[in-house]
Amino acid sequence: MRRVLLAAAAVCCILIYIGVPDARAQRASAGSSGAAAVPSAPGAAARAAHYRTQLRLQKDLAAFRRFRPAFPFWQHIYTIPDGHILYGSAENGRLLATFPTRGNWARDGEWADPALAGVLEGQALPRRLRDRRRKVEELLEEQAGPIVQNAARGRFLAPHAQRHADLLAEWGAIYERFGVPAEVGLAQAIVESGLYGRARSPVRALGFCQWMPRNWNRVKRLSPYVIEGYNQTTQAPFCAAYLAILTTMYDSFIPALSEHHAGGVNVARTVVNGERLGGRDTREQYFMGSDFARSLRDISVRRYSALYRTYGPRSALYAEMVFGNRYNVRALVQETPQSEIHAMRVPRSTSLAEVVRASGLSRAEVKRYNPALVRRVPENAALYLPTYMEQFGSDVSFWRRPASEEYWAALAAFLSLDASLDEWQNPLFAVTLEDFREWFAATGTEEGTVMATMLGFVIQDLTGSRRGAILDEFRSSQRVLELFERGVRDLEERADP
Template sequence: MRGKAFLVQSLGQRPTTVLGPLVAVVATGLLVAGLADETASVVVRAQSAHEVGPPVPAELPEAAAGTMQAVADRAQARYDADVAALRIHRPAYPFWQHIFTIPDGSIVYGSRTDGHLIATFPQRGNWVRDGEWVDPAHARVLQGQSLPRRLGDRRDRVAELLEPVVGDVLHNATRGRFLAPHASRHGDFLEEWGRIYERFGGTAEIGLAQAMVESGLNGRARSRVRALGFCQWMPRNWSLLKRLSPYVIEGYNQTTQAPFCAAYLSILATMYGSLIPALSEHHAGGVNVGRTMINGERLGANDKREQYLRGSDFVKALRQISIRRYRQLFRTYGPRSALYAEMVFGNVYNVRRLILEMPQSRVYAMRAPRNLAIGAISDVTGLSRDELKRYNPALVRQVPRGANVYLPMYVEEFGPDVSFWHRPPTPEYAAVLDEFLGIEAPLEDWHTRAFAERLREFARRFVETGTEEGTVMSTMIRFTIDSLINNRRGAILTEFRSSDRIQGLFDRGRQELAAQGGS
């Protein structure tokens, strides 16, 4: 199959263990036994390829163990509730796992009922002859059909032919080359990056799936709008983080970005009470997400998940009627914005498979006491320059003083070990984290200056824990305050909520949809 041949060639020698199960699953559209469980943990302890350095403590200090268990339980409950909501409102979300595991140049069709793969076609070629079907019996749907030449028209026509047989379908172009080379080069770091996400009270699989969707795990990724790195921070936002951080942060290193991505996602998930709008904010912006949730609230949705998902469906339907007429209800919230969260949740399956099948490597972080030239690092460690750049994609000539250097082992002369994910959290950090993640406040409160003072107090307390992760949380809380208060988000959303003109436009759109048989 095209997917299998592509992955074999692209993943190369390092992760050949991933090929059998991963390709078989992708090609057939089935799930590996045990991976279908939505609540399965990402922490699968594969044998490390570089098991160098002091052993990781097996147990948390007693004072922190119960607290961190409460943090983990809260994250799991939130994830479970999000998955339950997606199964109701976006049941096809597992479909998106196939987009990044089948090579570019294909169109895949899946079921809107549960997202399972139905067929794969080459963008160029004879679809009747060259289509690959999960159920070969479905191939007869195209027999004797003359399909349009234009790709868009052909995609729509095949959907029309399929739906009477298999039910509603969705289809999308594949982007396997976006992920495959970087999964080959960096996929053995996923478990370490997952530990980083968990330290901030996050769901590791979601954070890693977001990075997969954003950058294909490529530390040096740059988008057309100049977003950079692992989580695709916009230049303005990364510049602000560099000013807020007390140490040097290099945006092209995935292991540098991961803690900030993890902390920010946990903060947003706390604010919204859900990962779904939190993820969407990263892509669409907080004001767009706020408008979407207000639209959902006006539709009668009660909890924040339903408000976001129903509001998103409402906007998507209005865009199909007239973007110009109803633009004030959604502004720049577009089709990809509506799909973003379900794309991330769908790619959780790919994160799990890669961790299961690729031997995982340790990543140690040292805070450089001086400029460290790449040649000197290579001489001390015996690692090739290419291997050093695999751990440190930002590395060209040297690691600047005050930045982190990442290696498969700890080297004392390169600075103190700041690999907090290898150490248990302190009781002080665990207590502040648990209290912060337990915040329950109306979304509107987060936009007020009074609430900003409460957040600043948490930022101070995180710093006072004297931990690396506490410093990151403090930095990201201050970053969040800037985005909530200094960008007039609250004022814009208050006006949107109270405007008679917006309410009238909403009512008009709802009536027009109802007349067409919509919600």
């Protein structure tokens, strides 16, 4: 017991030490050898970074269980084929029943809970699908309590999971290197692209994490080497680093994920509304503000639009969908033998034919590892193969080797930044972020370069956009405050007629 207590005390000391938010001071306190300003015990900074990540994850899961307990339901949406409507319990996300969009629901439904199989007997269901869905929801609520329902999207994931599931452990290791749990990062990729590297959305978002072209082009300009957006293994580090930065800003993965979908200003408005409703921390504020927005939209989309703008129903569900798909990531990794990914930075433009000839792989297999590869790998870009081949350039598979203590020191210090959302919006905070950007760059590592690149991207966002000014106005506007109070009254009157 004494040993356990001493170990716990040591971890606390490490966290307190690393939690100092002044990156420049921590770097300055390093010795002339450039060693990081962390306790000398090997792996201390790595353990501190891992602890911070897991602490945030556990707090997020607790918040989900309190505010959105149905989140496990979303795992089923991406595993059951399209053309079905799924019903689950809003109290715990348990799947209750699945019905075909066409056909006789009383006859063709599949009941995950056999005790409910008689619910539709003798019921005349509407012919119109939307009305039928609502009617069945009402019938199920009488027997099973609050219900959640959604159309299946299995075809969005299935073909790409079959093709790429063996690479998930490698991609997961990339996310973990940036302080993002593998299951969270990969679940977001499922929701965004179905793991398909060449995915394009109707608004032209591209790749693994669906970056908008203008944003990906900014990242490309900031990166010191060529990055090809249609390669999953290229996008994954930048997705992970960006999520790590947003998570540090909010001290939670939940609003960080939502920002990726809904935009920073919309999510910040949501958090401010939750703060006004009495939320004690960012998680409570986000969920309370999100529920507030959804409830107001049910009253009138236009009347209260100044309180939520384009934060819509999918925005409110996005983080829930991601966390629900963690179960699918886990299952895919457990059920599929995993393959290796090795990365080489090619010193010259290299043709697909040359890669096929030297590697002995088929064209299809080379392109499975490199979806962006059509004819040639550009000079200074990464080539991915199941084994390392020296003739194609230096090994840049950072996730396959231990990170340096210098990198872990920078990451642990960054993840421990203790600054409010308002402080992040202040242009002066860019000085702190710039210090960290320099620290990561000075590690001389691949992952440090990625973090430095994405911090540069975020600094541009915070200093070059009107985000801070818009939020200042939202906080101080008397008109917005009056509209907020009116919305609260309307909801109270509806709840207590």
